[in-house]
Amino acid sequence: MDKLKAMATFVRIVDGGSLSAAADAQGQSPASVVRSLAALERSLNVRLLNRTTRQLSLTEEGRDYLARCRRILAEVSEAESALQERQKGPSGTVGITAPETFGRYHVAPLVNRFLSDHPAMRVNMVLDDKVVNLVEAGLDLAIRIGHPRDSSLVVRPLGHMSTVVCASPDYLASKGEPLTPQELEHRPCVLFAPQGPLWGFHDRTVRIDPTLVTNQIESARQACIAGLGFGRFYHYQVREALTDGTLVRVLEAFEPDPSPVLLTYPHSQLLSRRVRYVIDWLAPRLTPPQDDRAQP
Incomplete structure (x- = not known):
């Protein structure tokens, strides 16, 4: 008996839900599939499947053996792929x-x-x-x-990435820079929708009332650059704007711990x-x- 082939047939029977489905998948006759399963059970000296005229069900031993068969067959497939990939x-x-x-x-x-x-x-x-x-x-x-x-x-x-709050320099010159996160609850803000209105800081959380809600980071960034209020971004999302001065980072002392990438x-x-x-x-x-x- 080819043990690996028999194990593959057993897995096919379970996945297909019937002996005939496994036979079709492997291009074999149902009789040969029955013989393969019977030989496998004899070699193991256990019953893997309870079989009636209407359905198949795994025995407790069958469930454990199925998991092991899947792992062994996957490892064999990976070993073969590794040899092929080493060549090409x-x-x-x-x-x-x-x-x-x-x-x-x-x-x-x-x-x-x-x-x-x-x-x-x-x-x-x-x-x-x-x-x-x-x-x-x-x-x-x-x-x-x-x-x-x-x-x-x-x-x-x-790595890690900072979460920053920023606004345009013209807006800050006109309206002033916030000294604490709580001030954002009463100042115009731009919200990137997936973030939600609760903005977490190092030791507190504030709820903003956004002037603009958008599902696109670019729209949120451009709104802040245009002076519509404060926005909260990952640093990489506004890196260029902070570098060229079209946005200014605020409330740095209150920023939360950096997020893992x-x-x-x-x-x-x-x-x-x-x-x-x-x-x-x-x-x-x-x-x-x-x-x-x-x-x-």
């Missing part, structure tokens, strides 16, 4: 998501470089300031800013070799733009 390099498609502005300036150039160096690879890149569910979106990894809220994700730290991916022992390759390639190159005050 990685291939296939990897899905990546990142915040829109950070992705445009810092992730996309690296992806372009990666694809130039690895012509057999393909990348599906989604730049969105909303937190995308990787599994539901069919993506493999994400670059995110902030503490993870999903415990099913593996996180790989890349993370490369995240689903927690799985079946992480494909091509995804692992992309993660290991990106991580050392994908460092956040420096902000001298962004220390963990």
Whole structure:
């Protein structure tokens, strides 16, 4: 008996829900699938499946053996892929998501470089300031800013990023600079919608009453530059405006601790070799733009 083939057949039976479905998937007759399962059970001296004329159900031993079969078959597949990739390099498609502005300036150039160096690879890149569910979106990894809220994700730290409040110099010259965060509750503010109206600072939280709410960072940034009020951003989102003086950083003494910049991916022992390759390639190159005050 070919033990690996029998294990693969067993997994096919469970995934397909029937012996006939497994037979169709493997291009075999139902009788050969029955013989393979029976031989596997005899070799293990346990029953893996309870079988009736209408349905199949896993035994307790079958559930444990199924998990082990999946892991072993995945490792065999990865070992074979590793040998192939050693000869011809990685291939296939990897899905990546990142915040829109950070992705445009810092992730996309690296992806372009990666694809130039690895012509057999393909990348599906989604730049969105909303937190995308990787599994539901069919993506493999994400670059995110902030503490993870999903415990099913593996996180790989890349650095830290400050959260800053800023306004235009003309607005500050006309209306004055706030001395405490509480003043923002009574001053015009521009809100990037996903943030919500509660702005956290080092030792307090304030609720703003926004003059403008927008779902685009660029719109929020331009509104602040135009003098419509105060905006709250990650440092990288307004780095150029702070450098050229079109925005001014305020309330620095009250800023919260910097947020971690993370490369995240689903927690799985079946992480494909091509995804692992992309993660290991990106991580050392994908460092956040420096902000001298962004220390963990």
